[in-house]
Amino acid sequence: MQPNKITGIGLLTAAGVGCEENYCNFTARNSGICKVTRFELPTAKVKTDFAGLIKSLPNEALPPELLQMLNSDDLAQDYVKAAVYVTAEAIKDAGAAEKISSDPRRTGLIVASSLGNFLNVSELVKDYFMKELYKITSLIHGMNSYLPSRLGSMFGVAGPCYFVSSSCTSALNAILQADTLIKSGIVDRMLVCAVDVCLETGTFHLWNKIRVLSHRNESPQTACRPYCKTRDGIVVSEAAGCFVIERADAVGARGHATIRGIGMANGASDFLKPSPELLEAAIREALALAQTPSDKIDFIAGSASGSPHCDHMESEAICRIFGARAREIPLFPYKSFLGSTFGTQALSEGAFAIKTMNDNLVPEPLNIFERDERVAANAYYKAADYSSYHINNTLFVNYGFAGNHMAVVLEKC
Amino acid sequence: MSKPKITREELIEKIVAAIKKVSGISIAPEKYGDNLFALGLDSIKAIQVVNMLEDELDLMIDDAHLPKFTSINAIAAHFDSLNK
Numbered sequence: 079m080q081p082n083k084i085t086g087i088g089l090l091t092a093a094g095v096g097c098e099e100n101y102c103n104f105t106a107r108n109s110g111i112c113k114v115t116r117f118e119l120p121t122a123k124v125k126t127d128f129a130g131l132i133k134s135l136p137n138e139a140l141p142p143e144l145l146q147m148l149n150s151d152d153l154a155q156d157y158v159k160a161a162v163y164v165t166a167e168a169i170k171d172a173g174a175a176e177k178i179s180s181d182p183r184r185t186g187l188i189v190a191s192s193l194g195n196f197l198n199v200s201e202l203v204k205d206y207f208m209k210e211l212y213k214i215t216s217l218i219h220g221m222n223s224y225l226p227s228r229l230g231s232m233f234g235v236a237g238p239c240y241f242v243s244s245s246c247t248s249a250l251n252a253i254l255q256a257d258t259l260i261k262s263g264i265v266d267r268m269l270v271c272a273v274d275v276c277l278e279t280g281t282f283h284l285w286n287k288i289r290v291l292s293h294r295n296e297s298p299q300t301a302c303r304p305y306c307k308t309r310d311g312i313v314v315s316e317a318a319g320c321f322v323i324e325r326a327d328a329v330g331a332r333g334h335a336t337i338r339g340i341g342m343a344n345g346a347s348d349f350l351k352p353s354p355e356l357l358e359a360a361i362r363e364a365l366a367l368a369q370t371p372s373d374k375i376d377f378i379a380g381s382a383s384g385s386p387h388c389d390h391m392e393s394e395a396i397c398r399i400f401g402a403r404a405r406e407i408p409l410f411p412y413k414s415f416l417g418s419t420f421g422t423q424a425l426s427e428g429a430f431a432i433k434t435m436n437d438n439l440v441p442e443p444l445n446i447f448e449r450d451e452r453v454a455a456n457a458y459y460k461a462a463d464y465s466s467y468h469i470n471n472t473l474f475v476n477y478g479f480a481g482n483h484m485a486v487v488l489e490k491c
Numbered sequence: 492m493s494k495p496k497i498t499r500e501e502l503i504e505k506i507v508a509a510i511k512k513v514s515g516i517s518i519a520p521e522k523y524g525d526n527l528f529a530l531g532l533d534s535i536k537a538i539q540v541v542n543m544l545e546d547e548l549d550l551m552i553d554d555a556h557l558p559k560f561t562s563i564n565a566i567a568a569h570f571d572s573l574n575k
Contacts, residue, residue, distance in 0.1 A: 125554075287542055289538050289541070289542075289557060291554075293554070310555065347533075348533045348534050349533065349534065350533075350534040350535060351534055
């Protein structure tokens with residue numbers, strides 16, 4: 079069975095609107111992570127006052143034919159607008175619009191999100207309890223099925239259409255399901271859209287109270303420090319992304335990357351702490367399904383977020399699997415640029431990992447100010463040492479809260 | 492006006508009560524030195540306990556100290572040092 083290909087990418091993060099702006103700002107190291115001004119902060123009660131917030135999309139950023147399909151409730155929500163924007167960008171990039179319209183049932187759509195339309199739910203509660211407003215649309219928009227249904231109808235998709243959530247691995251879980259649906263012959267292509275636009279006063283206060291955030295208020299852009307001994311927590315960031323995934327035999331040589339194999343291992347004895355054994359199992363499964371020996375992996379996109387537990391267990395798992403090569407393969411965590419983008423990570427970080435692979439451009443390590451002796455994997459390389467390096471296979475690692483551990487092997491097309 | 496001081500015994504009472512409230516677990520005095528995770532707490536419940544104590548005692552705890560809070564005695568010792 080032929081592996082499937084990623085043929086279209088759409089991206090929206092705190093760093094930019096659209097793939098190009100994001101890639102340019104990655105090169106310029108301008109992440110957009112900054113002090114929160116979009117909503118009020120209970121400053122006396124929170125220790126962290128910065129995050130990666132997407133900028134509110136002006137209506138004109140959306141294609142006019144899509145804009146006229148959105149009602150006023152949709153336009154009031156960045157969650158919906160962000161999803162529409164990235165899906166349109168990915169379909170355009172893949173040149174898939176005609177193929178979708180020629181046989182709508184052969185295309186499916188999955189929306190992935192860790193927190194879903196959380197902001198709408200909090201508005202609903204405020205409307206109901208504080209203003210005694212009974213808005214039926216608030217209830218409909220709060221349903222996780224709303225966005226896949228809305229996007230499906232807007233983009234003319236009539237195949238499987240649903241919502242997936244598994245914390246930080248939501249997007250990779252959705253990619254796994256999309257890959258499986260195509261391989262099973264149910265559809266020819268899938269749109270996988272991930273969106274987490276979920277920060278406001280209440281949710282940000284709660285993230286502070288979970289006590290996992292960096293407190294480096296004086297330098298937001300250097301606060302997220304995976305593998306750095308001076309790390310002090312994660313940085314939360316909103317994002318949206320979309321991949322178009324198609325049957326390889328239907329797209330020829332075209333495409334951004336081939337999905338070789340996806341591994342998964344679940345189970346959490348502790349909701350907040352990923353397991354080293356399960357992470358190792360997920361990576362080994364991805365490599366086995368990809369039929370890619372570990373010595374063919376050229377680049378590792380790490381999932382480390384800037385907590386000692388995650389940094390150490392990830393490095394240790396990589397060292398056990400790759401042996402001596404763990405000290406040679408460049409290991410780069412895109413969270414050092416983007417922050418932790420909730421359930422969108424495999425699409426938001428994944429887009430950057432694919433760009434890195436296709437450009438053969440190993441990024442300079444970011445936000446590492448002091449080596450951690452417990453990180454033995456190759457996180458402290460010098461990009462100049464890889465100036466004529468070729469990346470044919472990338473291992474993308476992804477785990478988070480709730481006991482989900484995943485990995486995917488991506489191959490250059 | 493300075494905050495009223497509380498004794499180590501009162502502090503331990505508050506910690507035990509907070510653990511009981513968030514997890515339903517009653518911890519006997521001979522277990523005050525035992526590892527909280529072995530007694531049935533998980534990360535979320537441990538954070539809830541610290542948040543409750545922070546609010547009740549009107550103190551701010553640096554998150555970097557959280558890994559040290561492995562037992563009731565360890566939590567009490569840290570809060571006690573801030574309370575002095």
